[in-house]
Amino acid sequence: MKTKLAFTLILIFGILITGCKQEEQKIEVEEVKIDLINDAFPEAKQEVKKTMDSIAKSAQDGNIDKLISFHAYSPKFTEFKDGQPRNDGEANEKYERHVFGSVSEILKFDMNDMKIAVYGDVANVTLHTDFHLKFGEDLVVVNEQMTLLLVKTKTGWRIVHEHHSPLKKEENE
Template sequence: MKTIITIAVLMILGGCIISCSNDDAQKETPLDLIVEEFPDKQQEVIETFGAIAQSIKDGDMDKLISFHAYSPKFTEFKNGQPRNGGEANETYERNTFGAVTEVIKFDAQDLKIAVYGDVANLTFHSDFHLKFGNDLVIVNDQITLLFVDTGNEWKMVHEHHSPLN
């Protein structure tokens, strides 16, 4: 009888240990967020980036602005200037991209998308050739765009632009 009780107790404990270890195996760890590629989410981010580029090519400033998540947390660095927020970013983008009369080239070279669950970091070297009336402006920057998955779409929460030497 003692043997049967001992075996029963061991089986119950073994079942609990296996159950607990299976639950732990299914949980995402911080290391998983760093190592996992998240290919489906990478594809969503690249599609969002493509839609951002298309809004610039189309001159659709409302659409361009809609890809941003302006809040007190939004930040931007550009041209070696101090950080600014959403209001300054929106004004700059409407004034600058709204004045583009033709997009000659809009290439993102050395594009990399790193997804960390619901956050994605998109980096690239820009090779943008934009016409403002008769003036051609070439933008060769290092650009970082930080996106957050809002549940149904990816929104930019940070931009960083630095001249590419």
């Protein structure tokens, strides 16, 4: 009798355990494909635009330290300007501090035809400058093609490369 009861209890216990076993749930993780070339990255583009506006404001306000803070100077930093050989972050900072520190008045500081292209944590900004700067009584007009390469860092978007070249004047001007 004890054997039948033990056998019956084992059988019932086995059925309960087998019946209560939960089905394995398969969780499918859908891989999000990012197209660095074609995706627009609208939020990042807006961040870069805000950075560009802050760069312009710092120059217009004469806040040289703030202007310099938008650069990520490192051994990787490069700049091309005026057809001269490439220079580094140290030369860029020295030049920008000298030029923007010598401006007595900014009459115009337009960044025209700006295009922002974001590639994940890297952004390429191209524009045409129309800067009218006074150095004492002397007026200097800066019309250039400018390219800025920015990288997203912990402290925001920072310039890692600059390229400046003269903007060819229209035939009608």
